[in-house]
Every structure is written in structure tokens, then in C-alpha cells.
Amino acid sequence: MNWDxxxxxxxxxxxxxxxxxxxxxxVQVHQSTRVARLATxxxxxxxLRDVTKPFMENAELxxxxxIGLEEIGxxxxxxxxxxxxxxxQFLKAFETIHFHYAYGLMDRQLWDGWQGLLxxxxxxxxxxxxxxxxxxxxxxxxxxxxxxLEPPAEQRTVGTLVEQEQK
Numbered sequence: 001m002n003w004d005x006x007x008x009x010x011x012x013x014x015x016x017x018x019x020x021x022x023x024x025x026x027v028q029v030h031q032s033t034r035v036a037r038l039a040t041x042x043x044x045x046x047x048l049r050d051v052t053k054p055f056m057e058n059a060e061l062x063x064x065x066x067i068g069l070e071e072i073g074x075x076x077x078x079x080x081x082x083x084x085x086x087x088x089q090f091l092k093a094f095e096t097i098h099f100h101y102a103y104g105l106m107d108r109q110l111w112d113g114w115q116g117l118l119x120x121x122x123x124x125x126x127x128x129x130x131x132x133x134x135x136x137x138x139x140x141x142x143x144x145x146x147x148x149l150e151p152p153a154e155q156r157t158v159g160t161l162v163e164q165e166q167k
Contacts, residue, residue: 072126087130
């Protein structure tokens with residue numbers, strides 16, 4: 001065998017190895033992206049759960065949240081302050097969820113559910129009132145997104161669901 005043949009075989013083997021390496025890297029990137037998306041989706045659920053969990057554990061906080069959503073004017077000054085803190089945390093969790101979706105880290109079907117939930121809550125009188133008072137504490141992208149949301153035909157928040165169930 002001459003040196004030209006050995007060189008040609010070596011180049012072929014090297015080219016094949018490069019192709020295999022690129023394919024291997026593509027599979028690894030795909031798997032890493034999938035893991036990142038799943039972690040992001042889990043983080044979104046955890047973020048909102050962390051905001052709403054105190055409402056389930058503390059009857060007074062639940063009452064303030066429920067009444068604040070629908071009849072904020074009936075809350076005392078102290079209760080409204082607590083409601084505003086909760087509204088801020090609630091909307092910040094949704095801002096993060098929206099950010100993850102906007103950067104392609106969340107599945108469209110999951111995002112549609114989150115967006116549907118947000119539509120109901122930003123239409124609630126208490127959240128709408130807070131939103132008018134403090135839009136500047138949220139990113140411009142999120143403000144534009146929320147301002148463009150179509151209100152639902154029938155608003156369903158924890159407060160309205162309880163009322164509907166009692167009828």
C-alpha cells in the first residue's frame with residue numbers, strides 16, 4: 001500500500017469520526033434542551049405554588065386574597081397592603097413564566113393553560129386596580145403582553161368560583 005492510499009483512508013476515517021461526533025453532540029444538545037424545558041416548567045409550577053400556598057394554609061390570608069380580588073374596596077388599609085404584596089408576588093411569578101415561554105423554554109400547551117389562568121386574574125377588579133397602580137415594577141415585555149390580553153367571557157378566580165358554587 002502506498003502513502004497516498006493510506007492518507008485517503010485516514011481522511012475518510014477522520015471525516016466519518018467528525019460526522020459521528022456532530023451527531024452525538026446534536027443528540028446531547030437535544031436532550032439538554034429537553035431537560036432545561038422540563039426544569040423550567042417545573043420551576044413555573046413551583047413559583048406559583050409558593051405564592052398561593054399561604055392562602056391554603058392561612059384562612060386570614062385566603063380571605064384577604066379572595067375578597068381583594070373581587071371587592072378590594074371593602075378591605076381595610078392593612079388588608080389592602082397585604083393584598084398588594086400578594087398581587088405583586090402573583091404577577092411576578094407570571095412574569096417569570098411568561099419570560100420562560102417567550103424564550104422557548106416552555107411547551108405551548110402548558111403556556112396556554114398559564115395564559116388562560118392569568119387572563120382570569122388580571123381581569124379581577126383587585127388585580128386590575130393593582131396593575132394600574134404599579135405597572136412600572138414589571139418588564140416592558142410583560143406589561144405589553146398583559147395589556148393586550150383579552151378578558152375572558154366569564155371571569156373565574158377563586159372568589160368567583162366559590163360564589164358560583166354556592167348558587
